Amino acid sequence: MxxxxxxxxWLRLADAVAxxxxxxxxxxxxxxxxxxxRGAEAIAALGGEAPEVGLGHAVVDRLREVLPRARAQNGRFxxxxxxxxxxxxxxxxxxxxxLNQNVTAWRSSPAAVxxxxxVVSWLAAALGCGGFGGSLTGGGSAAxxxxxxxAREGRAPAREAGRPEGVVYASEEVHMSIPKAVALLGIGTRNLRRIAVDGAQRMRVDALERALAEDVAAGRRPIAVVATAGTVATGAIDPLDAIADVAARYGAWLHVDGAYGALAAxxxxxxxxxxRRADSLSVDAHKWLYQAVDCGCLLFRDAAAARRAFSDSGEYVKTGSDDAVEGFAFFDESVELSRRFRALRLWTSIQFHGLGAFRAxxxxxxxxxxxxxxxxxxxPRLELLAAGDLSAVCFRHRWPADADARNAALLRAVNARGRVYLSxxxxxxxxxxxxxFVNHRTTDADVEEVVQEVLAAGEGVG
Incomplete structure (x- = not known):
């Protein structure tokens, strides 16, 4: 072999890596x-041709070369x-x-499934969505x-002949994964309606209702409204209940992008x-449950809707059981067939610490x-621009001229100093x-150091 x-x-190697x-x-x-x-230095240290003869346990020395070229996510990241x-x-x-389990169906790995x-039921209950089903994904974009x-298969099925043009609605602050998804699904980005936001970067419900009414009057079919629970820039939370009311009046699917903020619940x-009003909801445990990437999740209200979208099983993958537990297959409710055992880390982490530790x-x-x-x-030297509903804080240094260019240079200088990392x-x-702030290592002292580092770096920005 x-x-x-x-x-x-193997144990000797694992111990060295540990x-x-x-x-x-x-x-x-x-x-x-x-x-x-730098790029060339990293390639020189970590690149090169594949060895024909293996290094054996000396590979640990090669692994050691990875560490100084990796980003250190301490409490000030x-x-x-x-x-x-x-x-x-x-x-x-x-x-x-x-264990190398392929988490396709219960028959393939009873423990992993x-x-x-x-874990999916734990996440749903923690978010006030008890009874929702779902599956873990690579991240919020996949979810x-x-x-x-x-939503598309529920409201405007791809196989439907002569279907009217379908429209998806999302705020101007929506994450970039939504236009990507609309394009990939063949809906077309021209049928993604960007809804205006208010002064707090939240979707305006009046603008949403007006857009839906206009499209219905023009013979277009509303497919989905995407509400955001935590915009990526400022952490704004759209008015979920009011948006759900509007979506229901027009028969649109309600998807909530909660990749950033849902777990703040x-x-x-x-x-x-x-x-709890959502038809589907994306969540990222590799954000606010502090898990290593990748560990996203899609939750949904109706498993039958998931099977309409994803179940097209041939004989090769039939489970051979009608039992509710032993006949279950993730591939009937997910776009993936081969799936990594992502859930083990989260299951272990929650049991080790308890949900109370994550709440705290x-x-x-x-x-x-x-x-x-x-x-x-x-x-006085700083200006607060936004502190949204969650944990994102946007600010800048006050300069009388060229403020955008100087603050861009300031960001580069702060990050180059290596003590604090901002985006x-x-x-x-x-x-x-x-x-x-989605960092379990951050302390009060780290918060103060953000300001100190920004002011110190600002001294060197002309």
Whole structure:
């Protein structure tokens, strides 16, 4: 068996890799968040031709070369909407790879399917959507695509002859995955109606109703309304209940993109009570449950709608059982056939820490966002641009001229210093620095350091 390993050799290799991981975690706070590497240097260190003769256990030395060229997500990594990598779940990932289960149907892996269906039910209950079904996905983009595929098949089936033109409605702040999904599904981006937002970047319900009425009068068919529970720029939450009322009046499917914000319902359920009105809902555990990527999820109200969209099974994949448990197949409710055992890390992480620990961590993130917004507002050299419903804070340095260009240079300077990592946004037509708190490692001191680093870097921006 030329590519197999005796178990004692495997354990030796696993132990060496675990020590690498331990060193990484021990040094995480001292590492520069942005790695000190350039493209050519990284290729020289990590690229090259594949070896004809294997390195054996010396591969650990090659793995060691990866660490200084990786981004260190310590408590001051506040860019994008990316979870911080909870370590207990990471340990379970090793076991998932060793077990190598293909999570297609119960017959293929009873344990993996049971674990995933359990995790899905936990997520649905935590969001106030008890009874919803679903499956884990690579992320919110895949979940949004699947949710809109269900909407299309439910409201304007692809096989329907002579069907009227179908329209999808979403706010001007919608995530880029929605126009991608509309294009991939053949609906066409010209049939994606961008609805105006209010001053807090939330979808305007009056504008949505007007758009729906115009399209129905013109003979077009509303397919879906996409409400956002946490816009990527500012964390705004669309008025979910009011949007659900309008969608229901016009017979449109309601999909909620909750990839960023839905899981805030664990700590702030009142802000997201309307989630239960959704027909489908995307959620990312690799954001606000701090899991390693990839760990997204699509939840849906009606499993029959999922099967209409995705079940087209040939003899090769028939399960051979009518039992509700043993006859279950994810491929009947998902776009994927081969599927990784993603659920094991989340199942392990929740059982190790308990949901209460995640509620507390999310509450800390929300508090840290409020604290940063207050600190920025109190600093004369800084301007607060947006502090939305969740944990994103957008601000910038005050300059009398060329403010956009100078703040863009400031962002590069802050990130190059390596102590704090921020991303960017455009708010009200101006360039903003953006801190997003979905990080279980962040402390009160880290929040203060954001302001200190921005002011210090600003001294060097002309």
């Amino acid at each position: 030329p590519t197999d390993l005796p178990t004692d050799e 020590r690498l991981a331990r060193d990484w975690l021990d040094d995480l706070d001292r590492r520069p968040i942005a790695p000190r590497t 506040l860019g994008y909407v990316l979870g911080s990598g909870e370590p207990a779940g990471a340990v379970a990932d090793l076991l998932a790879s060793v 049971t674990v995933e269906r359990t 949004n695509l699947m949710g809109l595929a269900m 664990l700590a702030a359920p009142d802000r997201l009570a309307g989630l 961590a999310i509450a800390r993130d929300l508090a840290h966002a409020r604290a940063l917004a207050a600190r920025v507002a109190a600093e 960017n946004a455009v708010v009200g037509g101006v360039f903003a620095l953006r801190a997003c």
